[in-house]
Amino acid sequence: MLKLGDSLPEFIGTNQNGEPVDSQNLRGKKLVVFFYPKARTPGCTAEACNLRDNYSVLKKKGFQLLGISADSVKRQKNFAVKNELPFDMIADENHDVINKFGVWQLKKFMGREFMGIVRTTFVFDENGICIQVIDKVKTKDHASQILD
Template sequence: MKVGDKAPDYLGIDQNGEKIYLSNYKGKKVVLYFYPKDSTPGCTAQACNLKDNYSLLQEEGYEVIGVSIDSEKSHQRFIEKNNLPFTLIADTDKELVQQFGVWGEKKNFGKTYMGTFRTTFIIDEEGIIERIIGPKEVKTKEHTAQILK
């Protein structure tokens, strides 16, 4: 997916097993952020930055939805542990990460593996991708400031 593309309406299943559709957020801008794994340091820092600034994001017309390949149960624990006020999509079949082009080969400490690239898509009120904050750009502890820039 790239800037100017229409984002898919069906996003997947959330932490409660509910189907989530982008059309449910019509009239709002959506911060759709993809992250590698629940309860890891960088992902927790990013989620908590968004949580701490959630009311500001809402005042600016944004809704936040996180996506990782973790399970619903893992998302429930992550939300409870960190008091996250937003929805997390459990993309266990990797359909959404592949559709958005954020799944691929990664390297860490000399090991190569498949994983999710930390990427945020800003989607406008009509469901069009307005901006992308890519894997090399995301600052987990300053992510809200990047979104509102």
């Protein structure tokens, strides 16, 4: 998993509109990259909506947001439209971006083990250097974790 001081990995993802998002074009801005297990589930919806509700504050502080999961473009589109999300949601079905950040890991839930996305948020400065890793995400109050 990426850690403090690491550089933003190079990637080209596909957003909810089927458009490419190139990490090279994200440098020069403060960037929040949040990984979530599955669109339209309760925790992921709470997290995305909390960021949506605080988007103007985050934007005023100079942050750009990017959500990423292993969902399809169609599922990301439905998620973004239904919840009126004002930021890009990357569909990473092949785990290309997910693996570069190191968030595809062994998880345990209700006594069973499986591979999946570990809910994690990375904050990068204008130079593409990781300045914060949030691995204990509070889905209903995530924006305050980023702003603190």
